[in-house]
Amino acid sequence: MGNVIAKLWEFLAEMLLILPAVMVLMGLFSVWVPKETVVKYLGKTAGIKGIFLAIIFGALPTGPLYIAFPMAGALVRKGARVSNVIIFLSAWACIKIPQEMVELQFLGAKFMTARLILTVIFVIIMGLLIERIVGCGAGNPIKLTGGENNANI
């Protein structure tokens, strides 16, 4: 039992050192990057620039992935490419600077860098593939029914 408590203390001390820095970064991002900006720019852009913006705008805000679903829905309804919305969601899920910092701390630079690079590559491929399957390109926006969030975004 002493072993458990020693390990618990060791781990808590480590987290208490990292968490405040993570919280400060999260706070700054949510202040500097308003959600309206994200919706505005991503919805109008296409091509390589759109992919790039999708990654940046997905990566900057903080919060759990389910916060991003209504925004992604709004983007699709406003005519954003399905591929960009998928890339946006994936970037939101796994490309976050505070998150990468914690990954770096616990799993090491090699692990973090390899996973980040592979994720970016495969997420773009996945986005384009899903767009192909769904059959809605830039000029043929998908029709979504049951969207209740047009008004409040």
Next chain:
Amino acid sequence: MRILPAVITIAIFISLLQSFVSHAQISKIIGEHSGLGGILFAATMGAILHIPTIISFPLAASFLKGGASVTAVAAFVTTLTMVGVVTLPLEIKELGKKIALLRNAASFIIAVIIALIMGKIL
């Protein structure tokens, strides 16, 4: 500070895991020789569990230390962030069944591919 209870829960879980689950047990289930089954098990756990990513990294690190393979840990971390079984109903409501199901299925597959590549290069 909403994250604090989750941090403490995970801290307790990791301490218990490291004290009571042996290296041999972890490496048998998700170690180098657990094969594709181990990778798929790790990926499935990542898809089902709903824990904040930031506190999942120390958990992943303790799996690695405990004898899990890089491939299994990479699969776990990647599906944990990208695939959400718990949040799927919400995703379907916002994006429609087709996109939501495709995104989760494709994310699961690319997570396994990313993990396999990482196991090869690291």
